[in-house]
Amino acid sequence: MKTLLRISSLLAISVGIIMVFGGFWATLFTYNNVAQENIVTLDDASIPNTPVRGPFTLKSQADVIRTHVLKKTNGKTYAEMSREDENRSVWITATTLTTALHLGVITYLFSGLIMLFGFVSIWTGIVFGAMRKKTS
Numbered sequence: 001m002k003t004l005l006r007i008s009s010l011l012a013i014s015v016g017i018i019m020v021f022g023g024f025w026a027t028l029f030t031y032n033n034v035a036q037e038n039i040v041t042l043d044d045a046s047i048p049n050t051p052v053r054g055p056f057t058l059k060s061q062a063d064v065i066r067t068h069v070l071k072k073t074n075g076k077t078y079a080e081m082s083r084e085d086e087n088r089s090v091w092i093t094a095t096t097l098t099t100a101l102h103l104g105v106i107t108y109l110f111s112g113l114i115m116l117f118g119f120v121s122i123w124t125g126i127v128f129g130a131m132r133k134k135t136s
Contacts, residue, residue, distance in 0.1 A: 001135055002132050002135055005128050005129070005131050005132035005135065006128075006129070006132050008125070008128045009125045009126070009128035009129040009132060010125065011125070012121050012122070012124045012125030012128060013121070013122050013125030013126070013129075014125075015118075015121050016117075016118045016119065016120070016121030016122030016123075016124075016125060017118070017122065018118070019114050019115065019117055019118030019121060020114075020115050020118035020119060020122070021118075022114055022118075023111045023112065023113075023114035023115030023116075023118060024111075024115060026107060026110070026111040026114065027107075027108060027111040027112075027115075030104055030107045030108060030111065031053060031054070034052060034053055034058065034104055035051070035053055037052070038051075039051070039052035039061060040052065041057055041060050041061050041064065042061070042064050042068075044064060044067075045060045045061060045063070045064040046060045046063060046064070047060040052101075054108065055104070055105045055108040055109065058101045058102070058104045058105045058108075059101070059102075059105050061101055062097075062098040062101035062102055062105075065094050065097055065098050065101075066094065066098055068094075069090060069091060069094040072087060072090060073085075073087045073090070073091065077091070078091035078092070078095070
């Protein structure tokens with residue numbers, strides 16, 4: 001039993017450390033790639049005139065793009081427009097931009113979850129190590 005707990009402890013701690021570093025790297029990667037685009041939220045965004053860097057400013061910018069496109073198309077979405085409507089290309093561009101911004105939000109959330117599970121794994125390894133010392 002001691003051997004099993006020792007191996008489990010080392011494995012859980014090792015996996016946890018890898019997950020924490022992986023999640024941290026993904027967060028840093030996302031931040032740097034978003035920052036290099038030099039996006040600043042628009043005046044009428046929920047977070048106005050702010051450099052887009054984290055999940056809240058990413059979402060704010062995506063939301064305001066959708067709002068502007070809906071105004072331009074009189075409330076019509078791409079699927080509601082006729083094939084001849086010149087605003088269809090505007091919707092395609094807006095959808096591309098908002099999708100990229102939303103993927104940034106998802107990446108931040110996923111990275112946070114990976115780090116959380118990494119810390120839980122490390123804690124589990126510590127508990128297994130403590131249990132190994134308590135067993136006779």
